[in-house]
Amino acid sequence: MxxxxxxxxxxxxxxxxxxxxxxxxxxxxxxxxxxxxxxxxxxxxxxxxxxxxxxxxxxxxxxxxxxxxxxxxxxxxLDRAARMKESVTGSASGGHLALGFVPSASSTVLPKLVRHLKKEHPALHIELREMISSEQAEAVAAGHLDAGIARSKPHHPRLTVAAQMPDPFCLALTPQQARRAGNPVELRSFAEHDFVAFTRHRGPAYFDQSIYLCAKAGFSPRIRYEASTVHGVLDLVGAGLGVALVPSSCALLGAAGVSFCRLRAPAASEVLVLLRRKTDSNPLLPALADAVRASFADLQQRMAEKLGC
Incomplete structure (x- = not known):
């Protein structure tokens, strides 16, 4: 002391x-x-x-x-001291939220969510950080973030899920392939196709889940191309270089030359969640959770309308 x-x-x-x-x-x-x-x-x-x-x-x-x-x-x-000052200043002027997000959420979740929060809390200061799910969990638990939009449920004892939605993987392919595949698609029927995958060190959860789904279908994917972002993966699919396993919410990104088909046997564990600490006094977290739940409900409705062949 x-x-x-x-x-x-x-x-x-x-x-x-x-x-x-x-x-x-x-x-x-x-x-x-x-x-x-x-x-x-x-x-x-x-x-x-x-x-x-x-x-x-x-x-x-x-x-x-x-x-x-x-x-x-x-x-x-020193960073914590600076953030403490920002938090106090933010509380007096309208509040402060430090929110992490996975890359794909930048186009599907964040735009409407941020607009809603700024409308309800005009003086709110929102700090946004793009991070993979595991990094978000560590940052939220350590107090570097107030919450995070991630693709896996937390295993840390200090964290809880404040909102969640199912976001099962689907198959991204060209419109010509989609017309022949049927809906939902049998993944095993693509065992001889080239695959586009997420670069493992940038998207380990995506990469590992793709390998798991293919193994479950009885084959090892022939990965010919890799990209570090969802948009990069879909661009390669649109160019006809291979098919890819991606979260269903990617169907809302409007990628040119790409169709999306549901899998006949998706994994039930594939979700999009809002992580937060179990005990946190930030008064804006309940409002954030409500806004994310509303955003997730809207996403699910749009996904149901969009996804198909």
């Missing part, structure tokens, strides 16, 4: 500046202070930590192992 009372945010701010510049003189210029007081502040922080954070050398300084460990924590605490 004594450590936290004696250490101030300026110590961390000075430490980060020195670490990023690698030089006390340049850090002092960046901070608009003289070098001697900066050196004193760094020594005070090292004394509080009980270890050296920098190694001095003729051209400047470099981080010790302890300094390397402290740097991400210091950045996190």
């Amino acid at each position: 004594e450590f936290f009372m004696s250490m101030e945010l300026r110590h961390l701010r000075y430490f980060v500046a020195v670490a990023e510049t690698g030089n006390l003189s340049r850090a002092a210029e960046k901070l608009f202070i003289a070098q001697p007081p900066l050196s004193v502040q760094i020594r005070q922080l090292e004394e509080e930590m009980g270890t050296a954070l920098f190694v001095r050398h003729p051209k400047g300084v470099r981080l010790t192992a302890a300094g390397e460990s402290l740097l991400p924590e210091a950045r996190y605490l």
